[in-house]
Amino acid sequence: MISLTNCSRLPARNAVAARFMSSLPIRSRGPLVGIVGSGPSAFYTAYRLLQKNPDTRIDMYERRPVPFGLVRYGVAPDHPEVKNVQNKFAEVANYPHFRFVGNVHVGKDVKLKTLAQNYDCLVLAYGASGDRVLGIPGEDLSGVLSARQIVGWYNGLPECQDVNLAMDKVRDVVIVGQGNVSLDVARMLMTPPDKLAHTDASPRFLDAMRNSTIKRITLVGRRSIEHLPCTLKELRELFAIENAAYNPFTIHPVDWDKVMKQKFDRARKRLLTFLYSKQETKSEETAGAIVWGFENELTPAQVLGDGNRAASSIRFHDNRPSSQQDKAFHELPAQLIIRSIGYKSEPLDGLETVGTHFDLKKNVIRNENGRAAAGIYTSGWLKNGPIGVIAVTMMDAFGTADKILKDWETGTSFLENSGRGWQAIEHELQHPYVTWDDWKKIELHEKTGGQRRGSHSAKFLSWEDALKAIGKLE
Numbered sequence: 089m090i091s092l093t094n095c096s097r098l099p100a101r102n103a104v105a106a107r108f109m110s111s112l113p114i115r116s117r118g119p120l121v122g123i124v125g126s127g128p129s130a131f132y133t134a135y136r137l138l139q140k141n142p143d144t145r146i147d148m149y150e151r152r153p154v155p156f157g158l159v160r161y162g163v164a165p166d167h168p169e170v171k172n173v174q175n176k177f178a179e180v181a182n183y184p185h186f187r188f189v190g191n192v193h194v195g196k197d198v199k200l201k202t203l204a205q206n207y208d209c210l211v212l213a214y215g216a217s218g219d220r221v222l223g224i225p226g227e228d229l230s231g232v233l234s235a236r237q238i239v240g241w242y243n244g245l246p247e248c249q250d251v252n253l254a255m256d257k258v259r260d261v262v263i264v265g266q267g268n269v270s271l272d273v274a275r276m277l278m279t280p281p282d283k284l285a286h287t288d289a290s291p292r293f294l295d296a297m298r299n300s301t302i303k304r305i306t307l308v309g310r311r312s313i314e315h316l317p318c319t320l321k322e323l324r325e326l327f328a329i330e331n332a333a334y335n336p337f338t339i340h341p342v343d344w345d346k347v348m349k350q351k352f353d354r355a356r357k358r359l360l361t362f363l364y365s366k367q368e369t370k371s372e373e374t375a376g377a378i379v380w381g382f383e384n385e386l387t388p389a390q391v392l393g394d395g396n397r398a399a400s401s402i403r404f405h406d407n408r409p410s411s412q413q414d415k416a417f418h419e420l421p422a423q424l425i426i427r428s429i430g431y432k433s434e435p436l437d438g439l440e441t442v443g444t445h446f447d448l449k450k451n452v453i454r455n456e457n458g459r460a461a462a463g464i465y466t467s468g469w470l471k472n473g474p475i476g477v478i479a480v481t482m483m484d485a486f487g488t489a490d491k492i493l494k495d496w497e498t499g500t501s502f503l504e505n506s507g508r509g510w511q512a513i514e515h516e517l518q519h520p521y522v523t524w525d526d527w528k529k530i531e532l533h534e535k536t537g538g539q540r541r542g543s544h545s546a547k548f549l550s551w552e553d554a555l556k557a558i559g560k561l562e
């Protein structure tokens with residue numbers, strides 16, 4: 089088995105022999121693949137590999153006891169149609185050569201190097217678990233949070249349940265960022281909690297929101313409105329919320345005649361035309377509603393606090409070149425400030441031991457079409473950065489899978505390995521792992537719990553409880 093792994097190094101005696109050799113099916117079996125992560129990029133890579141070469145054997149390692157990454161803990165609870173992609177992933181898990189191993193943190197519970205010694209190749213698909221910071225004074229005050237924390241909180245992610253914001257102390261919210269994640273967060277903060285009760289939103293979040301005193305939400309962007317980075321679907325959803333009133337720009341009113349004269353691609357034209365059509369909204373007509381709006385061409389400069397080290401407002405630099413010096417700052421009141429400027433991938437312990445390099449500027453694994461080193465591949469947000477919806481991640485994962493199979497078929501170097509895969513790793517583990525059947529049991533508990541309270545699912549809010557429920561912990 090191992091002798092098949094370094095075919096590209098075989099000396100070809102002459103060009104004719106080399107051509108002859110490259111036309112032969114060098115590897116007569118499918119690759120043994122270890123995948124790190126179980127989000128969309130992991131599942132779509134697995135799907136494509138198994139579909140194109142059914143002899144492929146796959147072990148998928150996930151640090152949490154449950155699969156699906158950001159589909160479960162990122163996509164908003166009121167977007168169940170997006171979360172349905174989990175059903176597709178479950179079909180992949182039913183392939184005979186597929187194994188899910190949850191509750192195993194690669195780099196901590198098992199070394200990356202150990203994985204590499206036991207698989208033909210590894211696919212690093214561990215996503216983006218960190219977030220970018222603003223790097224401004226006052227960012228450490230209470231009441232300043234990342235979108236990742238809030239998203240995890242409302243999605244029932246155990247490690248974010250301590251967010252527990254006192255929403256009865258919040259009147260003004262500023263969200264720094266205007267992408268789809270920012271709009272998701274704004275929507276979740278404006279939607280009446282009873283309208284979310286049937287979803288799998290965390291009951292702790294819903295309880296906090298029942299006491300919410302939010303009156304205003306402002307989404308702030310650095311660039312002018314032409315660059316608004318969200319999509320039309322998410323923008324429309326904000327306008328559709330009952331008891332929420334749009335308040336057009338106040339700091340830099342938009343010169344719409346000028347904007348609409350410019351040339352844009354079709355999607356952007358539709359987005360801006362839609363927003364333009366909303367300019368006449370009058371907030372006084374909707375008294376009592378939460379007022380929301382965009383402010384643009386502002387860069388965060390400082391968070392200001394009250395005497396208790398809690399955020400009370402945020403100050404911005406004015407980015408308009410014409411701004412006079414004395415008008416160069418603007419301040420918005422805010423007791424809750426959410427930075428939503430992007431998720432960030434982080435280096436995994438042991439990356440260098442398998443010959444890969446983490447690009448600290450771009451926060452991705454250095455790679456060429458998904459190949460990072462001999463036998464090491466990458467997929468999804470870790471490969472390209474934290475951008476792109478699931479459909480984009482899918483196409484990207486297919487690219488990585490195709491690259492693996494092409495390399496496999498053409499005799500490119502893979503990893504020198506024992507060929508034992510999971511058999512070798514199981515002995516390394518010091519604590520219980522979760523199989524696919526275990527996960528199905530967790531899911532059943534959650535669905536049954538959900539039915540009892542009239543919601544789609546009641547997610548476990550602690551890993552310990554999830555593991556206890558399936559008998560993996562005392």
Ligand SMILES: Cc1cc2nc3c(=O)[nH]c(=O)nc-3n(C[C@H](O)[C@H](O)[C@H](O)COP(=O)(O)OP(=O)(O)OC[C@H]3O[C@@H](n4cnc5c(N)ncnc54)[C@H](O)[C@@H]3O)c2cc1C
Pocket residue numbers: 124125126127128129130149150151152155156157158159162163164167170192193194195213214215216217239269272431436467468469470475476477478479481
């Ligand atoms: C807030 C938010 C909302 C979104 N909403 C939508 C939407 O409505 N529609 C849409 O199409 N797209 C949406 N997206 C985008 C979509 O979620 C991404 O395209 C997709 O999840 C990226 O997949 P991934 O596999 O690269 O990363 P992830 O989904 O993050 O998966 C990575 C997985 O790796 C695991 N992992 C991390 N480290 C380790 C380790 N050391 N060992 C083992 N496992 C590890 C993680 O636990 C996780 O399960 C949203 C994204 C965010 C952030």
